[in-house]
Each structure stands twice: as structure tokens, then as C-alpha cells.
Amino acid sequence: MRSIRxxxxxxxxxxxTLVSFYAALQGYRSSMKQANQLFDxxxxxxxxxxxxxxxxxxxxxxxxxxxxxxxxxxxxxxxxRSNNAPDQQITAFNQGFSDKNFARSRWRTFTQFHQxxxxxxxxxxxxxxxxxxxxxxxxxxxxxxxxSLPLMAILxxxxxxxxxxxxxxxxxxxxxxxxxxxxxxxxxxxPLELKHIIExxxxxxxxxxxxxxxxxxxxxxxxxxxxxxxxxxKINAYNLSKxxxxxxxxxxxxxxxxxxxxxxxxxxxxxxxxxxxxxASLEPTDLYTLCQNSIAQLYPQIDxxxxxxxxxxxxxxxxxxxxxxxxxxxxxxxxASKYTPSQGEIYLxxxxxDKTVVLTVEDSGPGIPEQQHQRVLERFYRVxxxxxxxGIQGCGLGLSxxxxxxxxxxxxxxxxxxxxxxxxxxxxxxxAGEAHHA
Amino acid sequence: xxxxxxxxxxxxxxxxxxxxxxxxxxIYLRTNSLGWLVKATxxxxxxxxxxxxxxxxVSEGFDGFGFELLTATIHIMxxxxxxxxLRFNSIVLxxxxxxxxxxxxxTNLYIYSSGFWSSASVNVNNALLIxxxxxxxxxxxxxxxxxxxxxASMMERWSKLPMVVLALTAARQITEAVYFLIQAxxxxxxxxxxxxxxxxxxxxxxxxxINALIxxxxxxxxxxxxxxxxxxxxxxxxxxxxxxxxxVTEVTP
Numbered sequence: 121m122r123s124i125r126x127x128x129x130x131x132x133x134x135x136x137t138l139v140s141f142y143a144a145l146q147g148y149r150s151s152m153k154q155a156n157q158l159f160d161x162x163x164x165x166x167x168x169x170x171x172x173x174x175x176x177x178x179x180x181x182x183x184x185x186x187x188x189x190x191x192x193x194x195x196x197x198x199x200x201r202s203n204n205a206p207d208q209q210i211t212a213f214n215q216g217f218s219d220k221n222f223a224r225s226r227w228r229t230f231t232q233f234h235q236x237x238x239x240x241x242x243x244x245x246x247x248x249x250x251x252x253x254x255x256x257x258x259x260x261x262x263x264x265x266x267x268s269l270p271l272m273a274i275l276x277x278x279x280x281x282x283x284x285x286x287x288x289x290x291x292x293x294x295x296x297x298x299x300x301x302x303x304x305x306x307x308x309x310x311p312l313e314l315k316h317i318i319e320x321x322x323x324x325x326x327x328x329x330x331x332x333x334x335x336x337x338x339x340x341x342x343x344x345x346x347x348x349x350x351x352x353x354k355i356n357a358y359n360l361s362k363x364x365x366x367x368x369x370x371x372x373x374x375x376x377x378x379x380x381x382x383x384x385x386x387x388x389x390x391x392x393x394x395x396x397x398x399x400a401s402l403e404p405t406d407l408y409t410l411c412q413n414s415i416a417q418l419y420p421q422i423d424x425x426x427x428x429x430x431x432x433x434x435x436x437x438x439x440x441x442x443x444x445x446x447x448x449x450x451x452x453x454x455x456a457s458k459y460t461p462s463q464g465e466i467y468l469x470x471x472x473x474d475k476t477v478v479l480t481v482e483d484s485g486p487g488i489p490e491q492q493h494q495r496v497l498e499r500f501y502r503v504x505x506x507x508x509x510x511g512i513q514g515c516g517l518g519l520s521x522x523x524x525x526x527x528x529x530x531x532x533x534x535x536x537x538x539x540x541x542x543x544x545x546x547x548x549x550x551x552a553g554e555a556h557h558a
Numbered sequence: 559x560x561x562x563x564x565x566x567x568x569x570x571x572x573x574x575x576x577x578x579x580x581x582x583x584x585i586y587l588r589t590n591s592l593g594w595l596v597k598a599t600x601x602x603x604x605x606x607x608x609x610x611x612x613x614x615x616v617s618e619g620f621d622g623f624g625f626e627l628l629t630a631t632i633h634i635m636x637x638x639x640x641x642x643x644l645r646f647n648s649i650v651l652x653x654x655x656x657x658x659x660x661x662x663x664x665t666n667l668y669i670y671s672s673g674f675w676s677s678a679s680v681n682v683n684n685a686l687l688i689x690x691x692x693x694x695x696x697x698x699x700x701x702x703x704x705x706x707x708x709x710a711s712m713m714e715r716w717s718k719l720p721m722v723v724l725a726l727t728a729a730r731q732i733t734e735a736v737y738f739l740i741q742a743x744x745x746x747x748x749x750x751x752x753x754x755x756x757x758x759x760x761x762x763x764x765x766x767x768i769n770a771l772i773x774x775x776x777x778x779x780x781x782x783x784x785x786x787x788x789x790x791x792x793x794x795x796x797x798x799x800x801x802x803x804x805x806v807t808e809v810t811p
Contacts, residue, residue: 259684
């Protein structure tokens, strides 16, 4: 398996080695060139200084470790030389530098004619010794580059390791996480590069945690809600089996089936509009038209209670999933009708503001105490509990479904007192959409 | 002396290390293992020891061109191993190719290094040591960067790039073989077709790098150019023809 640290360290060390070694090589070449120029200048100085020995004759003994030799000619005759120079002419009398072989070595020579004295001076320096000297000086500047490489490698290793510490810490936390541990991952001083990873991971953990909790609650609540109509059905079934049936028993049986069917429908609605199942493809939808359709669909129920319903407003476009919004409206209107007494009032209004569309549903029912406004949005919560004093069938999922759909459409839901003497006002605010142009 | 040892490594270690890095990038991504390289190194070092031990006898053969002809043969065998590797995707063939090239380049390094070191003073030895470190460091760094570059390219859309680079280095083996065959008078020297020394000298660091990768010659003859192109076209054609993700089979040599 590839390791980020190993790859990074290898690439950085390789790059630095390549650059520093190449630079050292170029530095070596440049230094050697300059050293050669220096040695050439030294030869010139040496040749110039030999005019002082214009009157000297014979052979000058030189130290054993000397690298230079010389010859002095007067009237084309060798008059003075070093003991390491041959007694034959080293090079032709051409002023300047040249390379010659003598005494089993390669030599750098410099020839100069001193006009006033009428002498030719030839000075020579052994190439190998000169090269060795130059290289010795130059190498001193290359050593630090080479010797510092291991230190540099260790430093790079430490720096990269330190730089990847946060990543390692996250990996360690994730590695040691238990299956049921959905606590967020935390590290000190989150680096910018890891910020999104940590945020996304923690958001995922949060959603998973919420989903698991919801599922747990949902299972127990659903079981509890289904148990009541099932018990009723069981008793009624028993009565029917004993042929002690009355029209009241059959009505109760019918009610039990109806209630169970309602609970299952609501559970299905809740499931379909859950964030995990929600199809996020929204389309421009006219909220006013949907309200009209919902009222028309539920009108028999409203009419049966002789209730008065009004719809105000105009066509307002929102970006929505029509099925979900229809479910939302059905729940709101059904709730309003259900809890409003006969001959009561139901009032719907759709208004467009600057960037939002506001739907209000008001009724003249008993309303909900303000301190319970938040609680009724929870699943299976009913005002007054199981023994709901309204005597109206329900499972406590209606407003929960409405709230869930509102959140999925980036909307907000608010409960308050209605404009009537009593009753509930539900205000749904959704972002305004753009009308679809064909 | 420092430059000599640097050049020695750029001439012999660099082509070998680049060749190894290309094959490693291709094989590692498929097998997640570099075990084959350990085997190749073992056989290559063994080959170097054997060849170095018998170098005198080898050199004396074929009218004094024994080593040149052996080197040319090994380069040709390495080229054929690469062709077979491209065709059959067998790691054994990659191991054979690396072992062969390590034997010949290792022997060259050994011969020249021992020659330099045995006849040098302490100062010169220091220069040789530093030069060897610089040469090896540059060669190894280039090979490592090439390895990571090709590994990255295989995971991106340039997945065929390592194969193409392998074809280029394979063709270089033929260029090397031709060079040694010309030295042994088995092939005609011929007039250079062009001379690009002024732009990129063979002896420059970059010249060595390009030579190690694609067999660059500043003044090649017609024979060199012709055989190089032929040696390049065959693996390229094979890569195009196969045009599928080959599966490497792990076979112990």
C-alpha cells in the first residue's frame, strides 16, 4: 500500500538532492574554471618575476614538491633553468599559453618575451598537480552539500511527519471507532486542507446518529400506535365470533380498521418524505392551485361538518416536489377540519413576498397551547396524550409530516393563535420559485 | 576526477536506474510488490561478479572485441525481453531484462571505478568518492522522480505513458548495441546524418539524461538512426495493437 508520508519524503528528498547536487556540480565546474584562471595568472606573474633573473645562469635547484618549472633564453640560448626543466626548449617561442608534454607529464606552459632585456621566459606547471590543487580547493565547497544531505533527509522526514500529524490523528480516531460510536471526530487546530473532510465526516456521523435515533423512536412509536387499534379490532373480532354483534360493534370495528389504515398511511407519508427517501428534484409548482386541489379533494369531509372554508390569494410559484406539498396541504386542511367544530371556520391564504411565499391555514378549533407548539411537531405526539380529549382520531404524525416536508423544501413552519376567537394558525414560509417558461 | 566519476555514473548507473524505475512503476501498480526487483538485483549482482571475474578472457575473445560484442548481445537480449514483457506481461521477463542490464552496467562501473581508485592518491580518492556520491545521487533522484511521475500518470488519464517511455528506453538498448557493434567493426561507422552537439552535447548532464531515456546521440550515423527507429516502432506498434490493460502474471524465475 502506498504511504503518503513515504511518497512525499521520497519525492522531496529526491528533488532536493537533484537540485543541490546539480548545483554543486555546476559550482565545481565554475570553481575549477576560476582556479585554472588563477593558476594561469600565477604563471604570468611567475614569468614576469623571472626578468629579475635575466643575468642569472645555470640550474636553480627547486624543492621536491614544486609544481612549476622554468627556462630563460637569451639570444636563443638556454641560460638559466630550474632543475626540473629539461635542457631542451620546452615550447616554441610564441607568446602565450600552451600545453606540452615533458618529463613524463602534461604541462601548462606560458611563454613571454621581455623586450628590454631581450630574453624569452618559459614557465610551466604540471597539469595533474595543478588539477589536484584546484580540485582540493574546490572540493572543500562541495563537501557541505554532500555531507548535509543525511541531515536534510532526517529534517524532511520529521517535518513531513509533523505536517501529516493531523491526518494520522483522524485516521487513528476512525480506526479505533466502535460500530455504534457516532461521536464527531475532533482534532486540535484543524488544518485548512482537512477542514472539509472533517466537516463532511462529522456531518455524516450526525446524520447517521439522527437517523438511527429516529428509526429507534419510530419503531417503538409505530408499534405503540398500531397496538391500540389492533386491540380494538381484537375485541370486536371476538364479539363478532361470538355472534354478539350489534351495529355499534360493527361501527367500532370499522373505526378500528379506519384508524389503523390512517396510521399506516401517515407512516408511509412520513417514510416517503424522510430525508433519506426524498427525491430532491424540485420543479416550479403553483401553491395556490395545489391548495385549490386539496380543498376540492377534502370538501366532502368539510361539507359533512357544515364548515365554512375560504381560500385567499393568487398564483404563487415555488420550487417543490408537488406530491410532497400536496401531502403537506392535505395534512394541514384535514387537521383544520378535524379539530374545528361543525359550522366552524377554516381560512387559507397564499401570499407572495419579496423572496418568499407564505401559506397560512387558520381554523376556529380549540387551538394548541403555546407551550406545546414545538412538541406537536414531534412524531406521534398528541395534545393530551393518548387520551386526547377531542375524541378525534389521530396518530400524531400530521404536523410532524408537515414540518418534515417544510424543512426539505428549505421552508419554516410556525404555529400561533388564529385570527378567530380560538383556533390554530399554521404559517408555512417557503422560498419563492421562478415560473417555468416553456 | 570528480567529473570523471560523475560521468561514469551518468553513463552507466543512470540508464539502468531509469529503466528499473519505468518497469517498477508499471509492475508495482498491478502487483503492489517490488519483490521481482530484489530477485533482479540478486541475479544482476551475480552477473556482475561473474563477468568482472572473467573480463580479461572475455575481452580477449573475438580479436579483442569480446567485451564489446558481449555488451551488444546483452543489450539486444534486454530489448527482446522488453518486447516479450509487453506481449506476455510476465514479470520473469522484466527480471531477466534488469538482471542483464545490471550485469553489463555493473561490470562497467566496477572496471572503471577499480581502475580509478587503484591508481589514485588520497586527494583524488576523495574527489572520486564525492563524484560517485554526486553521480549516484543525481541518477537515483532522477529515477525516483520518474518512478513517481509515471506512477501518478498511470492513475490519471496518461495511463499508457509508462509503456511508451518503456518503448523508448527499449529502443535505446538497440542504439547501445549498435554503438558497440560499430566499435567491434561489425557494423559500418558511416557519416553522421547530423550534428547537434552545439545544441545538446552528449557529454553534458542533460545529454546523458536524454541518452539514458531515448538513446540520444548528437551525431548519429544512418545505421544508428535506422535501427533505432525500427527498434522503437516495434514496441510502439505492440502497445497500440494490444491496446488493453494487460495482466501481469507472477512467475518466480
